[in-house]
Amino acid sequence: MSKSLVQLRVNDMEYVTEACPMQRLLDVLRENLKFTGVKEGCGEGECGACSVLLDEALVNSCLIPVCQAEGKSITTIEGLATQRGLHPVQQAFIDRGGTQCGFCTPGMIMAVVALLKANPDPTEEEIRRSIAGNLCRCTGYTRIIESVTSAAQAVRQVKHERLS
Numbered sequence: 466m467s468k469s470l471v472q473l474r475v476n477d478m479e480y481v482t483e484a485c486p487m488q489r490l491l492d493v494l495r496e497n498l499k500f501t502g503v504k505e506g507c508g509e510g511e512c513g514a515c516s517v518l519l520d521e522a523l524v525n526s527c528l529i530p531v532c533q534a535e536g537k538s539i540t541t542i543e544g545l546a547t548q549r550g551l552h553p554v555q556q557a558f559i560d561r562g563g564t565q566c567g568f569c570t571p572g573m574i575m576a577v578v579a580l581l582k583a584n585p586d587p588t589e590e591e592i593r594r595s596i597a598g599n600l601c602r603c604t605g606y607t608r609i610i611e612s613v614t615s616a617a618q619a620v621r622q623v624k625h626e627r628l629s
């Protein structure tokens with residue numbers, strides 16, 4: 466397959482890189498653009514380690530050909546922190562021990578960010594469902610659920626402060 470120039474918008478920055486149109490978005494993000502926070506686990510859409518947001522929708526980047534991402538906005542774990550600090554979800558995972566080896570954590574956090582955008586006050590059942598596609602081999606899920614609950618409170622607090 467021949468390569469051509471591909472234009473991608475990642476974490477609010479524009480990139481032009483050479484890739485085959487059907488190359489996996491995962492590989493282009495990691496290998497061409499060095500967004501190595503996007504992890505490869507199964508490579509088959511089963512583990513969620515490669516999760517990114519594509520126009521705000523959670524996707525497995527191992528299943529997306531890069532040509533489908535052109536013209537869309539891609540957010541990776543590297544795009545969550547701001548100059549003011551870590552995203553509240555990242556901070557909650559640190560504070561609540563939601564991460565051990567950390568391999569699943571970027572994908573898990575992207576799933577939680579997508580959840581909280583759609584539903585800022587999720588029930589435990591909704592949290593469990595939102596991360597059902599993200600596998601963790603290290604922790605029990607208890608600390609992850611606690612991290613998400615704490616993150617939801619923090620995100621609501623930030624929104625409240627912005628509105629008041």
Ligand code: FES
Pocket residue numbers: 504505506507508509510511512513514515516525526527528
């Ligand atoms: Fe993409 Fe597992 S690497 S879902």
Ligand code: FES
Pocket residue numbers: 563564565566567568569570600601602603604
């Ligand atoms: Fe190691 Fe989840 S923290 S796989």
